[in-house]
Amino acid sequence: MQIKFVTPSTRTSRLVADVELHFELELPGLKLVGFKLWRKPGPSSRDEYYVTLPSRAFNKGHERGYFDYLRSAREHYEDTDGIRQEIIDAYKDNRQ
Numbered sequence: 001m002q003i004k005f006v007t008p009s010t011r012t013s014r015l016v017a018d019v020e021l022h023f024e025l026e027l028p029g030l031k032l033v034g035f036k037l038w039r040k041p042g043p044s045s046r047d048e049y050y051v052t053l054p055s056r057a058f059n060k061g062h063e064r065g066y067f068d069y070l071r072s073a074r075e076h077y078e079d080t081d082g083i084r085q086e087i088i089d090a091y092k093d094n095r096q
């Protein structure tokens with residue numbers, strides 16, 4: 001799998017990059033899009049980032065919920081932490 005960073009189509013102050021996962025061996029020729037790399041808010045968090053997954057918003061009564069397209073097959077929320085950290089590490093490595 002290869003991580004590619006794309007200049008965001010809409011500029012906001014904290015959005016750093018759109019992220020695509022390009023598959024090589026697992027699903028050759030396919031990519032998963034919709035990841036976003038964000039800078040954490042606050043003046044002291046210049047090099048601190050977080051990643052959002054591709055998702056769809058929906059309404060639950062008067063609340064808004066999100067359905068993540070990339071989820072754990074084992075129903076463990078922490079399973080997606082690995083890909084989030086891998087994206088952040090790749091971005092930091094790319095900048096140097």
